[in-house]
Amino acid sequence: MDQTTSATSKQSPAQNQAVLLQASELFCERDDRVLFSGLNFSVSRGQVLQIKGGNGTGKTTLLRMLCGLNQDFEGTLYWQGQDMAEQEEAFHSALLYIGHRVGVNKVLTPLENLRWTCRLQREVSDEQLMSALAGVGLRGFEDSQCHALSAGQQQRVALARLLLSQATLWVLDEPFTTLDVDGVALLENLLQQHAARGGAVLVTTHHNLQIPGLEVLTLG
Amino acid sequence: MDQTTSATSKQSPAQNQAVLLQASELFCERDDRVLFSGLNFSVSRGQVLQIKGGNGTGKTTLLRMLCGLNQDFEGTLYWQGQDMAEQEEAFHSALLYIGHRVGVNKVLTPLENLRWTCRLQREVSDEQLMSALAGVGLRGFEDSQCHALSAGQQQRVALARLLLSQATLWVLDEPFTTLDVDGVALLENLLQQHAARGGAVLVTTHHNLQIPGLEVLTLG
Amino acid sequence: MANAHTSTFSAFKATLKRDLLIAYKRKNDVVNPFMFFLIVASLFPIGVSPEPERLSLIAAGVLWISALLAALLAMDNLYRADYEDGSLEQLLLSPHPLFFMVLAKNIAHWLVSGLPVVLVSPLIAYMLSLPDGSYHVLFLSLLLGTPVFSLLGSIGVALTVGLGSRGLILAMITLPMSVPVLIAGTLAVQQTQNGASLLGFLAIMGAMLLFALTLAPLASAAALRISVN
């Protein structure tokens, strides 16, 4: 089950500034099933890396490991060439994670939700927030409570963060679910732009992404 | 915003035996936004009807209305030519609904979950249940608790019901989310077979379904 | 397509079994209500007074109130998980009368959360120095009263299951409705100490139980339909 990717480098932690996140010899088992072992890969600036694999092959688990939300694994993670354990604050400042549960409170409005999640990282003005919401097609819904939004609209509230984010690394777990055709195009566009600006994206999805220069890591 | 479909018939309730469900002049508004008005369509045996539309156009709302889970609307529904209100039991016996929340208890195993949902409708033996689970690719996971399954695997537990169902009408709300490529193919196949056997399917999804004879109703 | 339906009774059984199975898997669903009962009851000697004479005056009331609060806290489990994972929708869409499905869930719930409290009550009564002749009264009245708490609580949970913070709303709906049972129960214990006949009280509580048993599931069913909307 040893896996390497297009982006793999078996050498010691990269000195290369462009390499943001590097994973070395990851091993994870859950409930006595080995999900992956000897997994090596790295994510560099300008890269969009899609993690693929059948249901239950460990994509979500891998993303949560990388973010530090799941710590039951063996192997080492490096952030910009240094051991992740010592870089936690720097890493978290440069990270934007949207998981399966997107972090949208049902009682608050899209505007209030976005304001809080953004303020955890940096100051943003209300105009910026409003234009980000308009950017994901939620104009007119800024002040509805989120429980009155459709599934896709809630997903869009979370994705509005991408328009405001100054994080370098985006980690997105199945961000395309429940998005309509326009939404998919919009998001693909955002990912591409982020990479072009020198950011990096780690994304799982079963879609075939239309992104030039996309790299794929297949699990399972 | 008046809408008609390929399958529409503006006449009085169809006498045609093949027409299962007919909706006439449906009108629905939520939070002062009109979602649809004057919506007419029908679903007949042998038909797979996909409901399309952007995020927030009312697909989920429509499906829940048809099933009787949401009763805030105007217009009339007919089940096999008769007013739905008087046909509730007959309708429920012939209906299989899988919503956004798929109805899978996290503590129980796939087998126990499937057993209960099936027994609400009819008696099924444990062998049948096991083979249905194997059919959706969950062999080996029958006895894990469902909270230890991945998102796609949980979806598959719910979809196993389709293999056992004797219901005539399937109503599925975004059943393709979180399924991998194999899962999508499997499900498309199931829908097609069900229609071929004389059943009918109402399904929402943003995918482009590969089903011959598919009909589409677009909202919004 | 032929539909070989189950009878309502076997759907009832399937639901009952399922809920007991879930409780069994969670284990602590069974242990917890009576542990909570024990803990709350023992807060009183600590908070009020540890002297047996003073305790014996308040014992009956404290036991009943603790049982009520334990029932209340246990209610949380009744429909919540089913609502969140969508099982409740499946229940509503089953071809059988919702009344029986709700009844099955209520019975399973009482067996798991109410019965253990009733069974452990004499022990705690002793620790709270309940007067000697009152044990059987307490036991019987709790046996008749706690199912009513479950049945009434079920209405409250059904009404609030879609809400973010049910805990307290639930309490505000359920507690006032439970007051008649609480009064009957504590009066039974106190009055029989003074020589009143036990039978009268048991008859009243039995009537309350029958009443709740026939009407509460109807109300719960209606409330569930509203909440799932």
Next chain:
Amino acid sequence: MANAHTSTFSAFKATLKRDLLIAYKRKNDVVNPFMFFLIVASLFPIGVSPEPERLSLIAAGVLWISALLAALLAMDNLYRADYEDGSLEQLLLSPHPLFFMVLAKNIAHWLVSGLPVVLVSPLIAYMLSLPDGSYHVLFLSLLLGTPVFSLLGSIGVALTVGLGSRGLILAMITLPMSVPVLIAGTLAVQQTQNGASLLGFLAIMGAMLLFALTLAPLASAAALRISVN
């Protein structure tokens, strides 16, 4: 890409504001705890005895126990919704020390659920015939004690937030841990009736509060990290 970070303090403020806003929107988060407090406290005249003399003996204990149970029931809201919608993950991944984020949430929670209980307590004390000279003691001791309930409860909720049926486990962890505060509080009310000095008790309760304020958020933060895993 330059990262213009917020200071930890403004993230703290943002979190505090957000939680207060959510409580404001839910409305009943504010109304409920003290309604529950009121209802539970008024079960005692019904369940135990309506006579003022007997009530006044148990009033202090009953008030404290009701406040504790109200705090317990209100705890449910603290991390649950955030866990379920994923906001908790966002909080854990924020670049600021989790200690302060947790503290912000605890403070918001106490302001919403604890403070109203403290404010309404004299009224209920009057209804329970608390002896005359004890009102200010009760008020001050609740003011110092209820935040401790919130802080301790927060650890329990953080440990159990991922579980299906938390309500009762939470109670079993939190109630025993809250006993010292309960004892200090009721003793304060009872002993000052007998002429003991108020200051000593307040000092002890203040010490407990400080202790909880510095250590409990640490434990809660650690527990959250474990639960979100």
Next chain:
Amino acid sequence: MWTWFHKLGSPKWFYDISGRWLPWLVACMAVCLVVGVIWSLLFVPQDYQQGLTNRIFYVHVPVASISLAFFPLMAIAGTVSLVWKMKLADVVVKVAAPLGAWFTALALASGSIWGIDTWGTFWVWDARLTSLLLQFFLLIGMISLRSALEDTDAAAKACALLSIVGTINMVVIKYSVLWWDVLHQPPTNFTVDNSQPNGPEIWIPLVIMFLGVYLFFVISLILSVRNEILRRERRAQWVSELAAQ
């Protein structure tokens, strides 16, 4: 030093070494208990206490004193498991909770039985009893938490944390309950026995019983740890070799 520490952390090492010690420990325990029971039942002078029920003294005191050791034990093991991530330490935290609950229950039960005779009631709300009861509740809470968290690793961390918090709390509870008891009511006749003339013919069997019960505690701890190790390492090679034998 560190190699020793790591060896200690290895479940297999512990399993082997404890397997060698066990027979000796069991033998010592048997001797102590047999001697202790016979001595305390038959040879302790009858005159200072009424009736045989009071012989429960020789069980109650050791059991009660051991049950007080569980929270500190779990806190230490919990700290080790959190800080050094030592697997064995978590095993100890895990098995100590139910064991502690049993011992606490036994202390409560033996005390209660004794109380029926001496106090005429099996329960009074006295400081020592109340704090032991609260300890019992906390232990049950911990067991529930462990059984509710299905993920072993999360459960390990959660319970380690709770055992530390719980220990701090038990200390506070002890003091507060003592304080409450002193202020509330006159001291119970709990102190009766301290005023007894404690001659050697009384304390020597007590010491022997103490030894026996302590050994019983150590042995049950070791056995449950071994059991849990086998359960956790059931797929490890050395366990399958063991099973093959």
